[in-house]
Amino acid sequence: DAGITQSPRHKVTETGTPVTLRCHQTENHRYMYWYRQDPGHGLRLIHYSYGVKDTDKGEVSDGYSVSRSKTEDFLLTLESATSSQTSVYFCAISPTGAYGYTFGSGTRLTVV
Amino acid sequence: SQQGEEDPQALSIQEGENATMNCSYKTSINNLQWYRQNSGRGLVHLILIRSNEREKHSGRLRVTLDTSKKSSSLLITASRAADTASYFCATDLPGNTPLVFGKGTRLSVIA
Known part of the structure; x- marks a missing residue:
């Protein structure tokens, strides 16, 4: 989607x-979010950021960490x-x- | 627990018919938003209605909000095959917290 890209698009890991996972934006927006989408659960918030180095936990944050060292990048x-x-x-x-x-196109992650 | 719940979970209609989907929520809101998600893609913002508004229109979309019943409805008029997608409501709660999304309604428009 315009102004926001996620990478990789697909990943299989052990x-x-x-x-x-990386989220990159070119819009200079202050707020960035990570959600996960699962059948039967809709979208659930993992972590979010309200500025550089300012992050907070969401509903399903266990097992995840985030970092935001620059306005444009938010790493999960x-x-x-697991x-x-x-x-x-x-x-x-x-x-x-x-x-x-504005949402990115998503990253499909499979853990085997 | 889920703040917003869409109803029905799935809806199948013929092209040209109207599609109505509903969203119920549990606590006070600043605004309520509707998003569309095409298969394999990210969500796209459709429309926002503030808590002091009762109805809003955007093209073929009509959104209503009843804060006394804590519910909203999205009406798509004269549906097209391209409207086939999942539709989500999202609530903006007081306190500058992130949007909370429902589980969505899957709409199928049959040509």
Whole structure:
């Protein structure tokens, strides 16, 4: 999607390995979010950031960490991947945190 | 627990018909938003309605909000095959917290 890119688009990894997903934006938006989408659960918030080095936990943060050292990049790390973390991960950005979010195209992660 | 719940979970209609989907939520909100997700893609923002608004229109979309019943509806008029997608409501809660999304309604429009 325009202004926001996620990488990689697809990844298969083994249980126990660390994995980092990247979200990059060119909109200079203050707020960035990581959600995961699973059948039957909709979108659930993992972590979010309200500025450089300012992050907070979401509903399903266990097993995940994030970092934001620059406005444009928000990294999601699975410290030691588990099969329950197989999911589609979406990054979103917002200028104000209240109005319409812009979503990336998602990363499909499979943990085997 | 889920803040927003869409109903129905799935809806199948013929092209040209109207599609109505509903969202119920549990606590006070600043605004409510609707998003569309095409298969394999990210969500796209459709429309936002503030808590002091009762109805809003955007093209073929009509959104209503009833804060006394804590519910909203999205009406798509004269549906097209291209409207086939999942539709999510999202609530913006007081306190500058992130949006909370429902589980979505899968709409299929049959040509």
